[in-house]
Amino acid sequence: xKKYTNTGNKxxxxxxxxxxxxxxxxxxxxxxxxxxxxxxxxxxxxxxxxPERFFQIGIAEANMIGIAAGLTIGGKIPFTxxxxxxxxxxxxxxxxxxxxxxDKNVKICASHAGxxxxxxxxxxxxxxxxxxxKMLPGMTVINTCDYNQTKAxxxxxxDHHGPVYLRFGRPSVPNFTPENGTFEIGKAVxxxxxxxxxxxxxxxxxxxxLVAAEALExxxxxxxxxxxxxxxxxxxxxxxxxxxKTGCLVTxxxxxxxxxxxxxxARVLSLNQxxxxxxxxxxxxxxxxGTPDQLMEKYKLNNKAIFEAAEKVxxxx
Numbered sequence: 363x364k365k366y367t368n369t370g371n372k373x374x375x376x377x378x379x380x381x382x383x384x385x386x387x388x389x390x391x392x393x394x395x396x397x398x399x400x401x402x403x404x405x406x407x408x409x410x411x412x413p414e415r416f417f418q419i420g421i422a423e424a425n426m427i428g429i430a431a432g433l434t435i436g437g438k439i440p441f442t443x444x445x446x447x448x449x450x451x452x453x454x455x456x457x458x459x460x461x462x463x464x465d466k467n468v469k470i471c472a473s474h475a476g477x478x479x480x481x482x483x484x485x486x487x488x489x490x491x492x493x494x495x496k497m498l499p500g501m502t503v504i505n506t507c508d509y510n511q512t513k514a515x516x517x518x519x520x521d522h523h524g525p526v527y528l529r530f531g532r533p534s535v536p537n538f539t540p541e542n543g544t545f546e547i548g549k550a551v552x553x554x555x556x557x558x559x560x561x562x563x564x565x566x567x568x569x570x571x572l573v574a575a576e577a578l579e580x581x582x583x584x585x586x587x588x589x590x591x592x593x594x595x596x597x598x599x600x601x602x603x604x605x606x607k608t609g610c611l612v613t614x615x616x617x618x619x620x621x622x623x624x625x626x627x628a629r630v631l632s633l634n635q636x637x638x639x640x641x642x643x644x645x646x647x648x649x650x651x652g653t654p655d656q657l658m659e660k661y662k663l664n665n666k667a668i669f670e671a672a673e674k675v676x677x678x679x
Contacts, residue, residue: 402445417429427457441469470495473531507563512528549600557607601631616643
């Protein structure tokens with residue numbers, strides 16, 4: 363099994379900030395908008411270096427989306443920044459009408475997603491955002507796993523024409539993907555090859571999947587781990603190729619079991635290659651206040667849960 367090394371825990375939102383700063387230097391059409399959360403979104407350096415291309419909108423997220431849509435008409439590439447809950451749920455109508463329906467080149471960048479937002483509690487821990495955004499025609503949906511991949515994704519979406527939802531988080535998590543690596547939208551990354559079970563993970567659950575795969579290997583179980591950073595468009599070929607070999611699959615995501623990655627994968631399997639599947643996700647509930655580790659343990663979103671799901675799904679083959 364190929365071992366991945368944690369080079370040091372870093373927050374994925376800082377990867378977004380670093381990527382945005384570099385983009386500002388490379389592409390004069392990149393502009394940034396923020397809804398009163400510059401520090402939380404790590405947009406400070408962009409604002410400092412390019413004040414004429416930075417717009418502080420204040421606590422008016424709907425206006426921010428509308429302004430961003432307008433800026434695209436003049437050829438600008440707007441990156442909006444606020445918490446995931448406010449990036450999606452609060453402004454869904456504006457995104458649907460002004461961005462998705464109009465096919466505007468807006469990059470909706472969302473931090474503090476999922477349970478790992480932690481102590482702020484259920485009102486801020488959106489677990490429905492992937493489902494909301496993937497249902498919009500033409501919307502690309504990306505959920506990155508670590509600092510390096512978030513930085514690479516931030517830079518890659520500037521070259522992609524069309525609306526994008528980029529989801530990342532608040533806590534420091536293992537940083538294990540290659541520094542300055544390439545990011546290909548819609549292309550899954552096979553992190554570990556295996557023959558007994560496929561583990562398809564996204565976001566913070568990718569590292570947990572790798573840890574689970576090592577534990578499974580110790581039990582004589584060969585797990586294939588796939589990093590699905592792009593939920594839409596989904597790399598169906600990579601999933602089907604893996605399941606043809608392993609015969610069963612586990613999906614793992616920091617999102618509601620309804621509407622997320624797991625359901626997208628289940629659709630692919632049902633239409634092409636039916637196989638047993640287990641879901642590691644929040645089971646149709648809101649979150650609550652607590653530390654990220656406490657919440658991931660309570661809601662069964664960690665390597666232990668993935669390990670148990672893998673053992674269960676293998677028995678169903």
